[in-house]
Amino acid sequence: MRRAPSVILIVAAVVALGLVPVLAPPFYANLLVPFYGYAIALLGFNLLFGYGGLLSFGHAMFLGLGAYGAAVIAGVWGIKEFEIVLIGAALAGLVVALPLGWLVVRYTGIFFGMLTLAFGMLTHSVLFKFYHLTGGDSGMRVPRMRLLGLEFAAYNKIELMAGPFYYYCLALMLIAAFLMWRIVHSPFGLHLRSLRDNAQKALYLGVRVHQFRLAAFVISAIYGAIGGAILGFRTGLADPELVYWTHSGHLVFMTVLGGFSSFLGPIIGALALTLLQDQLQSYTQYWRFVLGAILALVVIFLPRGLAGLAADVGSFLSSPRRRPGPVQLPEHSQPGVLGPGLRRDDVA
Amino acid sequence: MKLSRRTVLKSIAATGAAATSPGVFAPAIAQAKPCRLGILAPRTGIAASPGISGLRATEWAVERFNAGGGIAGRKIELVIEEETSPKDTIERFQKLVQQDKVDCVLGIISTGVALALGPVVEESRALTIFWDGTTQDGVEEKLPNARYLFKSTDNECEAVMSSLLAIKHWKGQFKRIAGINPDYSYGRNNMAAFIALLKRFNIEHEVVTEQWPKVGTMELTSNVAALKAAKPDLIFSSLLFADLPVFMKQAAAAELTKGIKLVFPAAGFQHTLMKKDFTPEGMLFGHNTLYFDNPNATPMAKEFVAWYADKQKDYPNWEADRAYFALASYKAAVEAAAKAKGSAWPSNDDVIDAMVGLSVESLGGKGSWRKDHIADQTFVQGFSTHNNKYDFVTLDPARIETMYSADLQKPAGANFWEWLKTAQFKI
Numbered sequence: 001m002r003r004a005p006s007v008i009l010i011v012a013a014v015v016a017l018g019l020v021p022v023l024a025p026p027f028y029a030n031l032l033v034p035f036y037g038y039a040i041a042l043l044g045f046n047l048l049f050g051y052g053g054l055l056s057f058g059h060a061m062f063l064g065l066g067a068y069g070a071a072v073i074a075g076v077w078g079i080k081e082f083e084i085v086l087i088g089a090a091l092a093g094l095v096v097a098l099p100l101g102w103l104v105v106r107y108t109g110i111f112f113g114m115l116t117l118a119f120g121m122l123t124h125s126v127l128f129k130f131y132h133l134t135g136g137d138s139g140m141r142v143p144r145m146r147l148l149g150l151e152f153a154a155y156n157k158i159e160l161m162a163g164p165f166y167y168y169c170l171a172l173m174l175i176a177a178f179l180m181w182r183i184v185h186s187p188f189g190l191h192l193r194s195l196r197d198n199a200q201k202a203l204y205l206g207v208r209v210h211q212f213r214l215a216a217f218v219i220s221a222i223y224g225a226i227g228g229a230i231l232g233f234r235t236g237l238a239d240p241e242l243v244y245w246t247h248s249g250h251l252v253f254m255t256v257l258g259g260f261s262s263f264l265g266p267i268i269g270a271l272a273l274t275l276l277q278d279q280l281q282s283y284t285q286y287w288r289f290v291l292g293a294i295l296a297l298v299v300i301f302l303p304r305g306l307a308g309l310a311a312d313v314g315s316f317l318s319s320p321r322r323r324p325g326p327v328q329l330p331e332h333s334q335p336g337v338l339g340p341g342l343r344r345d346d347v348a
Numbered sequence: 349m350k351l352s353r354r355t356v357l358k359s360i361a362a363t364g365a366a367a368t369s370p371g372v373f374a375p376a377i378a379q380a381k382p383c384r385l386g387i388l389a390p391r392t393g394i395a396a397s398p399g400i401s402g403l404r405a406t407e408w409a410v411e412r413f414n415a416g417g418g419i420a421g422r423k424i425e426l427v428i429e430e431e432t433s434p435k436d437t438i439e440r441f442q443k444l445v446q447q448d449k450v451d452c453v454l455g456i457i458s459t460g461v462a463l464a465l466g467p468v469v470e471e472s473r474a475l476t477i478f479w480d481g482t483t484q485d486g487v488e489e490k491l492p493n494a495r496y497l498f499k500s501t502d503n504e505c506e507a508v509m510s511s512l513l514a515i516k517h518w519k520g521q522f523k524r525i526a527g528i529n530p531d532y533s534y535g536r537n538n539m540a541a542f543i544a545l546l547k548r549f550n551i552e553h554e555v556v557t558e559q560w561p562k563v564g565t566m567e568l569t570s571n572v573a574a575l576k577a578a579k580p581d582l583i584f585s586s587l588l589f590a591d592l593p594v595f596m597k598q599a600a601a602a603e604l605t606k607g608i609k610l611v612f613p614a615a616g617f618q619h620t621l622m623k624k625d626f627t628p629e630g631m632l633f634g635h636n637t638l639y640f641d642n643p644n645a646t647p648m649a650k651e652f653v654a655w656y657a658d659k660q661k662d663y664p665n666w667e668a669d670r671a672y673f674a675l676a677s678y679k680a681a682v683e684a685a686a687k688a689k690g691s692a693w694p695s696n697d698d699v700i701d702a703m704v705g706l707s708v709e710s711l712g713g714k715g716s717w718r719k720d721h722i723a724d725q726t727f728v729q730g731f732s733t734h735n736n737k738y739d740f741v742t743l744d745p746a747r748i749e750t751m752y753s754a755d756l757q758k759p760a761g762a763n764f765w766e767w768l769k770t771a772q773f774k775i
Contacts, residue, residue: 027446031439128531131486137532138463138485139434157471158442235435237464281430281440285391 005314010264014174021166029162035274036169037063037230038254042266043180044223045251050260051184052216053196054105057113057248058120062221064127064243065092066228071140071238082145082168085229093225094218101217105210108199120248127240139239142232161234169230176223177267183219184263192216253291257298259305268306382425383418383682385410385675386444388455389479390431394564394589395457398617398667399431402455402479405668405711408655409675419679420686420693431456434464441465445474452699454674456481457667459503459534463490469497475696477678479670482722486533487764489720496696498677498703498721500670502757504764506634507538507586509727509751510613511545513632516775518582519549522609524556526580528571528595530587531560537764538586538613544768556580561591568595572602581608588614593621600626613729617665619741624734627741631732638669638712639728641742644750649711666712673710673725677717680708713750720760724753 021029041063048054066089073088074080104115127134134140144157147168152160183189191212194202203209232238241247250273258269276294280287302309387406390399410424418424427448429440437456444450453469453476456462462481469476470491477498483491487504491497527542529535539558546553557578559571568591575583583604587595592615599605605628615622616635639645640653640663652672656664681702685694694702707716713726728750730743755774758767 025447027443030442030446034435034439131533131536135485136536137460139460141463141490156473157468158446231435235438235464236467237434239434239460239464241433277436278439278443281436282443285430287430288392 005318014170017170018167021162026158026162029166030158031274031278032271033161033166033169033234034231035270036166036173037227037234038251038270038274039173039227039267040176040230041224041227042251042255042258042270043176044220044227046255046260046263046266047180047184047192047223048216048220049252049255050262050265051189051196052192052213054108054112054213054216055252056116056220057245057252058116058118058123059220059224059251060245060247061120061123061243062093062097062224063228063231063247063251064123064238064240065089065096065221066225066230067142067232067235067238067242068127068134068140068228069225070145070229070232071142074143074145075141080143080145081149082147082229082233085145085233086172086226089225089229090222093221093223097218097221098214101214101221105213105217117245117248120243120245124240124243124245127243134240137240139237142236142238144236145233157236165233172226172230173267176226180223181263188212188215253295255305256295257305259302259307259309261304262307262311265305265307268310272306381422383420383422384425384427384448384450385678386441386448386450386453386455387426387428388431388437388440388444388453389428389671390457392430393432395431397590398457398480398665401665402457402667402671403428404656404660405652405664405671406454406675408652409672413675413679420683420691422693431458431461434461437461438465438468441468441474441476442472445472451475452477452678454671454678455479459484460532462499466491466494466497466499470494472496473696475678475699477674479667479674487537487758489761492720492761494721495700498674498717499723501637501723501725501753502764503534504537504541505727505753505756506613506636506729507541508545508756508768509729509749510584510611510632510634511542512751512773512775513729513749514542514582514584514609514611515545515549515551517632518609519551522581523553524579524581525553526557526559526575526578526583527555528559528561528568528575528583528585528587530563530589530591532563535560535586539584541764541768542584542611544765548769561587563591564589565591566594568598569602571595572598572604575599576602576604582611583608584611586614587612588617590618592618593623593626596622597626600628605631617667619665620663620738622732622740624739624741627732629732629734629741629744631741632729633732633741633743634727634729635743636666636669636712637673637710637715637725637727638664638666639730639743639748640664641736642712642728642748643745644748646709646711646713648709652711664711669710669712669725673708673712673715673723676708676710677703677706677715681706714752718760722757722760724757727751727753727756 020032045059048056069089069092070085073085100119104112107115128136147164152164155163191207194207195209195212199209254269254273255266257272259265280290298305389403390396410426414423427444427450429444431437441453444453453474456478457480459481462478463483463485466483473496475496478500480500482499482503527539529539557574559574561568561571610631612631613634615633681699682694685698685702703717704719707714715723715725717723730748732741733744734741736742758764
């Protein structure tokens with residue numbers, strides 16, 4: 001019964017998103033296409049971070065992999081079916097994440113973060129330096145593709161993005177979210193959370209620590225590559241900046257802003273940051289400064305992000321006679337715990 | 349006031365007659381609506397300095413044009429958005445076109461961004477004039493048949509000019525050459541163009557080292573050490589962002605710049621930071637399409653530089669010229685098209701047709717538009733001197749060289765490397 005209001009809110013949000021191309025100016029439908037790419041990537045990122053306690057600082061490499069995968073499949077090989085591009089991008093994510101994950105999931109906390117950062121920068125260097133293969137700093141063009149076999153020839157690219165591709169991405173995000181919901185609520189998800197909360201105890205109970213973390217890493221990579229393919233199609237370009245560490249930081253920012261302790265938090269964060277950045281860029285050239293200040297304020301005052309704030313407001317409104325007690329912080333935001341999977345003891 | 353039925357009817361009739369009279373209300377409405385121009389320029393990061401220089405020139409030009417009646421009678425109103433990554437800049441562009449409904453978009457410095465934005469411009473059918481961006485992947489044109497997009501001169505123009513000047517003035521005075529260039533297509537193509545021209549003119553040379561620091565790298569001592577160890581007679585460098593003055597300081601401290609020839613085609617991007625303390629005299633120094641202290645400048649350019657120095661306490665770099673050229677071209681094209689249509693505001697297609705072949709006197713000299721929508725502009729380079737009133741180097745007035753880009757960039761559809769082998773250069 002307690003879930004009913006949440007379900008109603010989610011349905012209302014989906015309906016609202018579905019009405020954007022109809023009711024809002026076309027600019028906003030265009031603006032939200034990258035949001036869907038990020039939302040899908042962050043669903044995977046949060047499986048690793050929020051549920052697995054592993055904070056990757058190099059996750060943008062998988063988005064880059066998806067975008068470059070789209071450039072190769074559609075641009076170089078000439079296969080312009082977006083569904084095949086998505087499958088190809090997911091396979092590329094899988095192939096790269098398997099050996100990489102095998103190595104990095106043996107580490108946690110700062111070591112995991114640094115290793116993923118290192119591999120991310122290594123990927124950036126490869127994309128940047130191998131001019132003849134990757135186009136170097138100019139990147140690779142991602143051509144227009146067919147959706148479900150349909151050309152949509154009557155639409156120019158902006159109309160395609162604000163119409164058919166918008167709904168395509170909305171549907172993709174809903175499917176990705178549904179699958180992720182099943183994953184995190186499966187025994188696998190439970191195992192993953194147990195590893196996040198106390199890996200040693202889980203190990204004693206027979207949980208295969210590395211295998212579960214590797215599976216989470218691979219799934220998150222596949223989600224990242226799919227998100228990257230959407231971004232590549234939207235921009236028409238796969239460039240090395242997609243893989244740069246600042247882009248990985250962008251993913252972390254969105255997740256923290258939305259709230260990594262909630263399933264929908266990263267999606268909310270992606271939407272909030274997309275809209276916030278659009279407004280700030282129009283008002284001030286110091287928009288990065290404002291974003292930095294907002295991140296600091298969120299970390300200090302809203303450790304559970306916008307999703308946590310919404311939950312608190314919801315519980316306050318549903319019990320008007322009771323003032324909410326002290327906010328129960330997630331385990332990893334309590335004193336003595338530096339972050340998911342990283343205790344003060346780990347760095348002492 | 350007493351109103352009778354007759355008075356009211358007379359008033360209504362008079363108003364109706366006035367409203368239906370041609371040339372009374374319609375043009376007044378059209379002219380009352382400002383001409384909105386969208387500007388996309390970097391204001392932060394390593395490209396902030398040229399971006400801000402371009403923005404200031406745009407503001408100066410708008411003030412000047414509005415004082416003279418605007419564009420074809422419509423006052424200019426600017427909507428400024430920031431140029432950042434390709435993805436974000438495309439979003440800003442779409443906002444300008446779809447949300448702000450601007451008449452024309454001007455700006456863009458990074459060719460990386462321009463490459464991604466070019467197809468979007470064409471899809472949007474929104475007239476756009478790039479300040480400094482091309483749609484060339486390296487030296488290969490990716491949008492050869494652009495209709496709505498007008499692009500800047502080739503990025504390699506300044507390197508071709510510097511190479512020709514180095515050959516003209518220093519032939520026989522160097523053999524061992526070294527390069528330190530930014531590690532992206534611009535830097536690599538410039539160095540390759542220099543070497544190709546040395547071969548073309550049968551200049552005996554040996555490349556002793558090539559250094560490729562990433563753009564914006566501020567610690568260049570290892571590159572300086574490698575250059576020093578290679579003992580070159582000449583260093584060719586296309587460094588142009590904040591890393592350029594840092595390199596010069598570190599090179600001067602290591603005594604690398606003493607007694608060797610320096611060819612820096614794009615040093616003018618940072619000209620006020622090229623202090624006399626560490627920038628030697630006699631280096632070949634490129635100012636691209638605007639040299640602020642040019643004794644041969646037009647009165648308009650001198651007025652602009654004086655305004656810039658007075659208001660901004662600074663001196664403009666070439667991006668100011670690119671920005672002015674883009675805006676002045678748009679104004680001239682609109683007014684030419686409007687004149688042809690009997691003063692009505694022209695359509696985008698009319699303006700585009702009027703742009704092709706149009707010539708404008710820009711801040712740095714003459715500029716014009718080719719049939720393939722690529723600009724031709726006047727380039728200025730020369731040899732550095734300390735003999736001036738500033739704390740940074742300027743060009744020796746007796747050794748300033750000017751070339752029009754028709755002699756520096758490949759013709760429409762040509763292959764750059766093949767063109768270098770066969771072009772008739774006027775040295």
